[in-house]
Amino acid sequence: MNIVMLGAGAWGTALALSACRHPAGHRVELWVRDAAQADALARTRENARYLPGMPLPEALAIRSLNAEAWGHLARPGAVDLCVVATPTAALRPTLEALAHTGVPVAWLCKGFEAGTGLMPHEVQAQVAPHLRAGALSGPSFAQEVAAGQPTALVAASRHDEVRSALVAAFHSPTLRVYANDDLVGVEVGGAVKNVLAVATGLCDGLQLGLNARAALVTRGLAEMTRLGLALGARADTFMGLSGLGDLVLTATGDLSRNRRVGLLLASGQSLAQAVASLGHVAEGVYSARTVLQRAQTLAAVVDLLDGRTQPAQAVAALMGRGAKTELAG
Numbered sequence: 001m002n003i004v005m006l007g008a009g010a011w012g013t014a015l016a017l018s019a020c021r022h023p024a025g026h027r028v029e030l031w032v033r034d035a036a037q038a039d040a041l042a043r044t045r046e047n048a049r050y051l052p053g054m055p056l057p058e059a060l061a062i063r064s065l066n067a068e069a070w071g072h073l074a075r076p077g078a079v080d081l082c083v084v085a086t087p088t089a090a091l092r093p094t095l096e097a098l099a100h101t102g103v104p105v106a107w108l109c110k111g112f113e114a115g116t117g118l119m120p121h122e123v124q125a126q127v128a129p130h131l132r133a134g135a136l137s138g139p140s141f142a143q144e145v146a147a148g149q150p151t152a153l154v155a156a157s158r159h160d161e162v163r164s165a166l167v168a169a170f171h172s173p174t175l176r177v178y179a180n181d182d183l184v185g186v187e188v189g190g191a192v193k194n195v196l197a198v199a200t201g202l203c204d205g206l207q208l209g210l211n212a213r214a215a216l217v218t219r220g221l222a223e224m225t226r227l228g229l230a231l232g233a234r235a236d237t238f239m240g241l242s243g244l245g246d247l248v249l250t251a252t253g254d255l256s257r258n259r260r261v262g263l264l265l266a267s268g269q270s271l272a273q274a275v276a277s278l279g280h281v282a283e284g285v286y287s288a289r290t291v292l293q294r295a296q297t298l299a300a301v302v303d304l305l306d307g308r309t310q311p312a313q314a315v316a317a318l319m320g321r322g323a324k325t326e327l328a329g
Helices: 010-020 035-044 067-074 088-098 120-127 142-146 160-170 183-205 210-230 235-239 241-252 257-266 271-278 283-294 296-305 311-319
Strands: 002-006 027-032 051-055 061-064 081-084 105-107 133-137 151-157 175-180
Touching: 002 010, 010 027, 010 051, 010 142, 010 160, 027 035, 035 061, 051 142, 081 088, 081 160, 088 105, 088 120, 105 160, 120 133, 120 183, 133 160, 133 183, 133 241, 151 160, 151 183, 151 241, 160 175, 175 183, 183 210, 183 235, 183 241, 183 257, 183 311, 210 235, 210 241, 235 241, 241 257, 257 271
Parallel strands: 002 027, 002 081, 027 061, 081 105, 105 133, 151 175
Antiparallel strands: 133 151
């Protein structure tokens, strides 16, 4: 296969490395928006900013994302799969540019678009409705995928062609890819788990204990599922990799940027300080406000991020709610 990865952050670079190692011998190109960064990656064969210590194989082609590159995508048969590895904020203009290429497309971002509150597939429906597209999601840290450690992901799309292309591109001895046609459920899980990971980081940073963490993750999963069902998803998706699996990883894993934000907030840092210290995008910070547009149940996290309440106050508010049966919400 001829695979193009649009975006050279940690996750895009890690998946490009994984595709390069595939037994089928794919031809993989990593497209970089910044020309200087593209030159540095090609010269040093390392993404020192986002994935240090992971050498880029000579087989991985590095290309600057310019007019010539976009023209290459539009040539019939030149590319079998295009993977968009940008943050959610950059998805709309990228899909607009891909709208008439005719290439199967999948995005990696997990979140709701700021301002509109739209999920990625809803953005695509607005700007590129005829595009055959979907998402590649699931519990995964870029560093572990780049190192070839065992990982399982979900290829989600309404189009069988896109699901099949993702499986063919990435399913390997170290990376299992499961197909799923519930794109809504996969995207809701990927977006909401980032917000819940911020909350779990706060819980752990305040040293509330493992009991509190278990309650937060469990109730968070229930709320995530209710939101998904209201948006048209299937309940079983949230018991799978892109629901429970991704939530547990992001909420408890030490490599989670969203969890790290919560820990830093609990230590007394401001949101600006916490985000600045990461050096990477933490989608939960940006998704919290837009998730709030569609699910008021996450209001406490948004209040914390906006500085309207303190961590201890949020805990007291949550614990002070009236008693109810477990399945009642």
